[in-house]
Amino acid sequence: MFRLILFLVLFTNHSLQSQTIDIEKFKFKGLSFRSTKEEIVKRLGQPRKIYEPNFECGFLSSEEQGKPFYALDYGNMKFVGNEEDGYIIDDYQLTYGMSFTYNGMKLDMDSSLEKLIEVFGTELFGSFYHSSTDSKLIRFSDSDDGIMFYLKEGRLSMLTYWSPC
Secondary structure: OHHHHHHHHHHHHHHHHHOEEOHHHEEEOOEEOEEOHHHHHHHHOOOOEEEOOOOOOOOOOHHHHOOOOEEEEOOOEEEEEEOOOEEEEEEEEOOOOOEEEEOOEEEEOOOEHHHHHHHHOHHHHOOOOOOOEEEEEEEEOOOOOEEEEEEEOOEEEEEEEEOOO
């Protein structure tokens, strides 16, 4: 009986850990998923627009968190955050010439579901279903938030940050 319980505990723990991704392994144009405003501006220049997104709820909600959050809008790439918490990539719409890496492996808008399985593993993307536009939430390790991956016509098209409301 003890062996069965030990097996179940180890298997469940392994399954939960393998269903997440490591935020530190993402790199976008030399930037981490979470960066300071200074790092972002140094790498990408001044944003097209800065505004308060006023999310209704979640980890980037000014009202819910009791502090202001700002969006640095670069068109196809948007960061949201503040000086205290740093800025995370909230929205990344892939176009030709745009890419990012995860654990050193390059992904771009030509990346297929098979490429995502190669990079992130079957446990995360093997259950992805096929339709004209698919999405899949993958949570960060040791966190409730994560990234929503979007595929369009079988290719990676966009990433968005997700947090629970």
